[in-house]
Amino acid sequence: MILESIVFYSLAVASVGSALLMVTRRNPVIAALYLILNFFCLAGLYLTLQAQFIAVIHILVYAGAIMVLFLFVIMLLNLGDERKLSDAISPRKIIAGGLSLALLLELLSIFVTGTEGLPEYNADQALQVGTVEYIGKQLFTKFLFPFEVTSILLLAAIIGAILLAKKKPD
Amino acid sequence: MYELLHDLLGDSLLVYVIGAALPLLFVLPFAVVAVLLEMKVSAHMQDRVAYMYTGWHGVLQPVADILKLLQKEDTVPAAADKFLFRLAPFLVFMGGYAGFAALPFSSAYIGSNIDLGVFYILAVSSLAVIGLMMSGWASNNKWSLFGAMRSVAQIISYEIPSALSILVAVMIVGSLNLQEVSKFQEGGIQNWIVFGGPMPLLQKLLLLPFTITAFFILFLAGIAEVNRTPFDLPEAESELVQGYNTEYSGMKFAIFYLAEFANMFLVSGIVVSLYLGGWTSPFGDVMSGPIWSFFWFVAKGMFFVFLQVWIRWTLPRLRVDQLMYTSWKVLTPFLFVCIFAVGLILVL
Amino acid sequence: MLTEFGKVLLFLIVGAMFVAGGLIASWILRPNRPYPAKLSSYECGEEPVGNAWVRFNVRFYVIALIFLIFDVEVVFLFPWALVYRELGLFAFLEMAVFLAILLVGLAYVWVKGDLDWDKPVPQIPKIERDRPAYKQQTPAEPVAV
Numbered sequence: 001m002i003l004e005s006i007v008f009y010s011l012a013v014a015s016v017g018s019a020l021l022m023v024t025r026r027n028p029v030i031a032a033l034y035l036i037l038n039f040f041c042l043a044g045l046y047l048t049l050q051a052q053f054i055a056v057i058h059i060l061v062y063a064g065a066i067m068v069l070f071l072f073v074i075m076l077l078n079l080g081d082e083r084k085l086s087d088a089i090s091p092r093k094i095i096a097g098g099l100s101l102a103l104l105l106e107l108l109s110i111f112v113t114g115t116e117g118l119p120e121y122n123a124d125q126a127l128q129v130g131t132v133e134y135i136g137k138q139l140f141t142k143f144l145f146p147f148e149v150t151s152i153l154l155l156a157a158i159i160g161a162i163l164l165a166k167k168k169p170d
Numbered sequence: 171m172y173e174l175l176h177d178l179l180g181d182s183l184l185v186y187v188i189g190a191a192l193p194l195l196f197v198l199p200f201a202v203v204a205v206l207l208e209m210k211v212s213a214h215m216q217d218r219v220a221y222m223y224t225g226w227h228g229v230l231q232p233v234a235d236i237l238k239l240l241q242k243e244d245t246v247p248a249a250a251d252k253f254l255f256r257l258a259p260f261l262v263f264m265g266g267y268a269g270f271a272a273l274p275f276s277s278a279y280i281g282s283n284i285d286l287g288v289f290y291i292l293a294v295s296s297l298a299v300i301g302l303m304m305s306g307w308a309s310n311n312k313w314s315l316f317g318a319m320r321s322v323a324q325i326i327s328y329e330i331p332s333a334l335s336i337l338v339a340v341m342i343v344g345s346l347n348l349q350e351v352s353k354f355q356e357g358g359i360q361n362w363i364v365f366g367g368p369m370p371l372l373q374k375l376l377l378l379p380f381t382i383t384a385f386f387i388l389f390l391a392g393i394a395e396v397n398r399t400p401f402d403l404p405e406a407e408s409e410l411v412q413g414y415n416t417e418y419s420g421m422k423f424a425i426f427y428l429a430e431f432a433n434m435f436l437v438s439g440i441v442v443s444l445y446l447g448g449w450t451s452p453f454g455d456v457m458s459g460p461i462w463s464f465f466w467f468v469a470k471g472m473f474f475v476f477l478q479v480w481i482r483w484t485l486p487r488l489r490v491d492q493l494m495y496t497s498w499k500v501l502t503p504f505l506f507v508c509i510f511a512v513g514l515i516l517v518l
Numbered sequence: 519m520l521t522e523f524g525k526v527l528l529f530l531i532v533g534a535m536f537v538a539g540g541l542i543a544s545w546i547l548r549p550n551r552p553y554p555a556k557l558s559s560y561e562c563g564e565e566p567v568g569n570a571w572v573r574f575n576v577r578f579y580v581i582a583l584i585f586l587i588f589d590v591e592v593v594f595l596f597p598w599a600l601v602y603r604e605l606g607l608f609a610f611l612e613m614a615v616f617l618a619i620l621l622v623g624l625a626y627v628w629v630k631g632d633l634d635w636d637k638p639v640p641q642i643p644k645i646e647r648d649r650p651a652y653k654q655q656t657p658a659e660p661v662a663v
Contacts, residue, residue: 030305036300047523047648052647056286056293057593064296065589068322069582071303075574140609151619154587158623162632186520190528194536240544245557248557260537271526282525289596311559323578326585333592339600416560421544425537492634498633517607
């Protein structure tokens with residue numbers, strides 16, 4: 001399909017481009033907005049893979065909720081003034097660089113080894129896997145225990161958030 | 171509708187472009203009518219007459235307003251972030267308009283028949299939230315930024331109650347696609363989900379209190395999501411000038427205004443499709459069919475638009491703390507009760 | 519044939535085209551005579567003071583954080599609601615456990631008072647001033663005769 005490859009390549013170029021712009025912008029608000037653009041491009045890429053549910057939650061949770069939180073935090077810390085960000089090499093930057101390098105190597109190893117060991121789907125199954133119904137059925141039958149544990153994780157997140165946001169230590 | 175267009179035009183991309191532009195052909199006249207409705211209804215509620223000069227009883231006034239806005243100078247403040255300032259109206263309008271894709275206007279027309287349906291509308295409306303945030307921040311104006319922050323905080327707070335009240339209907343139907351949800355409620359007024367849906371009598375009676383509660387909460391949260399009175403704190407004229415679009419003028423302002431009216435209808439459309447039978451006729455098979463179903467959908471939608479106008483000119487504005495109280499401590503717990511109860515009734 | 523998501527993409531494109539068309543039409547029709555006073559930010563008719571990009575209150579952050587967590591919860595509820603009628607009582611019990619744990623979270627946030635919009639306490643300025651001398655004197659006790 002020629003249309004499909006046009007959509008794929010334009011989304012791929014846009015997502016890589018927006019990611020690069022996100023990293024290089026000095027102003028954190030503008031960087032965050034490019035990250036949102038990047039999320040939308042990624043959601044589009046998920047849709048070309050028929051992963052509807054993932055695409056929608058990517059927009060709903062990442063672009064909708066997490067990015068609003070990011071923007072609020074940027075406003076809270078008033079990072080709008082870009083001069084405050086220093087260019088000095090700190091231990092934090094070295095650790096971040098090391099972790100990014102490890103992630104890159106991991107991704108490269110996946111590309112090299114290919115799809116060995118992954119479950120194989122034929123075309124019809126592949127269309128089914130991404131739908132909300134399929135995920136619902138799998139989640140509430142096969143992956144029941146991880147699902148219930150998620151609630152504990154979310155509870156911990158709520159309590160952590162409240163502790164972090166506490167105004168006065170008591 | 172797409173089949174008809176295929177017959178007329180063959181299998182070309184034009185078919186889909188026309189299909190995607192049809193809601194726009196609805197939204198534009200709707201906005202004209204809604205502006206007039208807003209002004210006339212508010213005037214008569216306050217014993218005034220509103221527009222009287224342009225056309226018969228001023229009916230052409232909104233058209234004149236549009237022509238005026240087209241010619242207005244469109245300033246971009248020197249202190250603003252120019253690129254984002256210009257980009258924001260696009261996002262706000264696109265976020266609202268893309269929602270129309272999953273709205274079944276008639277038994278024969280839905281822009282995009284995706285299974286995700288209303289879930290997709292929830293997701294795509296976050297585009298508009300980002301647009302609002304962008305417009306407030308890029309204006310570099312204190313009122314704009316305060317308005318945008320308030321607006322975003324309000325929209326995200328009411329997204330939880332609206333999503334939960336949508337879930338109540340989804341549980342009963344078992345589908346997210348609003349076309350399927352509408353079909354489920356065919357057969358007359360007694361089958362609408364607000365009245366318990368097409369269930370056996372006992373189950374229906376048990377469901378009734380919870381579906382009515384969820385319906386009211388969905389409508390209330392919907393009003394809050396489009397920032398209308400009594401939830402219009404982001405645009406509180408007396409404190410925040412105009413809210414997030416203070417610095418916008420001319421056509422860019424008109425786009426924000428249009429997006430607001432489009433969202434009013436979108437919210438009404440979601441409420442109608444989920445709880446009030448969508449495009450189905452209240453009299454069963456009488457007056458049904460593609461054209462009648464379009465009529466019913468628009469008539470029900472317009473009723474809720476009228477209700478929003480009515481509420482706007484009746485109720486005073488809430489305080490911010492009351493707003494948050496309503497969302498988190500009243501609506502959300504009520505909906506959890508609804509979900510539990512509906513769940514129990516459906517399986518027993 | 520275009521897929522259903524292709525149609526959604528067309529909706530986005532048509533929306534953007536409409537906005538662009540409106541802006542271009544107005545760009546042709548409208549006058550453009552900017553001058554510094556017109557381009558200054560609106561601030562109640564006064565000269566704008568400083569920048570609008572200021573620090574914001576932490577309460578916005580708390581609301582966004584709570585929203586995020588409940589949003590994730592809603593994301594789990596949607597697939598559940600969709601397959602609910604098929605799976606029956608079993609699914610109900612699963613979700614009851616899930617929601618019960620999360621409602622503990624809501625109750626915690628509620629009790630901790632983080633759902634309240636943090637209202638600033640108005641500080642009424644107190645002015646210390648000397649009271650007139652005649653008011654400082656306590657009235658003399660009536661002497662019993």
